[in-house]
Amino acid sequence: MGLNIGIIGFGGMAHWHANNASKIEGVKFVCAYDVDPKQMESAKEMGIRPCATLEELLGAEDINFVLVATPNQVHKELVIKALRAGKHVMTEKPATLSVADWDEMVAESEKAGKILTVHQNRRWDADYRTMREAVESGVLGKVYSIESRVFGTVGGMYGWRAFKAYGGGMVLDWGVHLFDQLMFMFPDKKVVDVKAELMSLLEANKEVDDYFKVMLKLEGGPVLQVEVGSYAFRALPRWYVIGDNGTMEIMDFAMEEGGITRPRFGAEGNVAPVVVQTPAGPTRMMAPRPPETREELPLTKSDATWTTLYKNLVDVVDNGAELIVEPKGVRRVLRLMELVFESAEKGHSIACEL
Numbered sequence: 001m002g003l004n005i006g007i008i009g010f011g012g013m014a015h016w017h018a019n020n021a022s023k024i025e026g027v028k029f030v031c032a033y034d035v036d037p038k039q040m041e042s043a044k045e046m047g048i049r050p051c052a053t054l055e056e057l058l059g060a061e062d063i064n065f066v067l068v069a070t071p072n073q074v075h076k077e078l079v080i081k082a083l084r085a086g087k088h089v090m091t092e093k094p095a096t097l098s099v100a101d102w103d104e105m106v107a108e109s110e111k112a113g114k115i116l117t118v119h120q121n122r123r124w125d126a127d128y129r130t131m132r133e134a135v136e137s138g139v140l141g142k143v144y145s146i147e148s149r150v151f152g153t154v155g156g157m158y159g160w161r162a163f164k165a166y167g168g169g170m171v172l173d174w175g176v177h178l179f180d181q182l183m184f185m186f187p188d189k190k191v192v193d194v195k196a197e198l199m200s201l202l203e204a205n206k207e208v209d210d211y212f213k214v215m216l217k218l219e220g221g222p223v224l225q226v227e228v229g230s231y232a233f234r235a236l237p238r239w240y241v242i243g244d245n246g247t248m249e250i251m252d253f254a255m256e257e258g259g260i261t262r263p264r265f266g267a268e269g270n271v272a273p274v275v276v277q278t279p280a281g282p283t284r285m286m287a288p289r290p291p292e293t294r295e296e297l298p299l300t301k302s303d304a305t306w307t308t309l310y311k312n313l314v315d316v317v318d319n320g321a322e323l324i325v326e327p328k329g330v331r332r333v334l335r336l337m338e339l340v341f342e343s344a345e346k347g348h349s350i351a352c353e354l
């Protein structure tokens, strides 16, 4: 049977789904509803049946699955309506704006006996998987710090993303992806401390964050840092990881630059305790390491792809496979974002057990 999908909200992201996920076996986009008639014209041109009302879409007998791709503040209401109409549902990220909302949505899905999931497509980003596979392989030794960073240069938040009432802001837009990646990587390690700084640098109305820096302490390590800014003109690595046997850098999503540097020990690898002079004084600890005592390794690039998420959904619907983006993990990320907002508002770190 596969997924016969009705889309609610046929904007930018819905077009992406319809153009790309339709190539996956078992995935068909059947109909769409959007409050904007222009988007309905666009759906028609793409061979997707436009529905005149939400009720028409929810009542369509030729769909078994609803994708909600509207702005964030209406995800909850639309997800619940779709579940009550007897459809499986995937909503765009962030799933909704609070844990309390999510709990209601999950209760509805359990009552209906239908799938509820979230489009956390960046769990399959190749840069993330490359970092994760390296950490898990042990090539860096014991890892004690992971930094995840995304910088843009346009500045500010665009359209509805600039307004709190729509669930705007960078934490809810990009933060949700980057926190989800790290929580998915460490499902069994408790987050014990959250410290967040949120800024509204270029927002005319100053309602939402367009820059944030968050530090998360995991029980037993590593310490995680997530930083996102819409207005930073010099690149820092997308991933920067330090272990006790090496350091890894992945510069960008495309992974065109990056690698691992490890210490080399043994006869020619031991570091002589040399002292170097800097203009302001001597230093031994920060002396550059001689090249013969370093080992350079290229990135072992992952070939992960977002299509795995859709293939998993087909497998869940057709064969009862286990859902990868399951409600418990989604709840953890929503709770983490609540703690991020709380820490930023209070101006100090928040101890937790998450």
Ligand SMILES: NC(=O)c1ccc[n+]([C@@H]2O[C@H](COP(=O)([O-])OP(=O)(O)OC[C@H]3O[C@@H](n4cnc5c(N)ncnc54)[C@H](O)[C@@H]3O)[C@@H](O)[C@H]2O)c1
Binding pocket: 008, 009, 010, 011, 012, 013, 014, 033, 034, 035, 036, 039, 069, 070, 071, 072, 074, 092, 093, 094, 119, 120, 121, 159, 160, 173
């Ligand atoms: N997973 C990803 O990589 C990714 C990327 C971009 C956006 N998104 C998410 O997708 C969602 C949509 O973002 P977008 O960039 O496509 O926004 P968008 O503004 O381009 O599209 C939203 C569409 O929803 C319609 N809409 C608004 N309220 C509606 C309602 N009540 N009923 C029906 N239609 C309604 C609008 O008319 C618009 O066409 C957001 O939740 C966003 O966070 C996810």
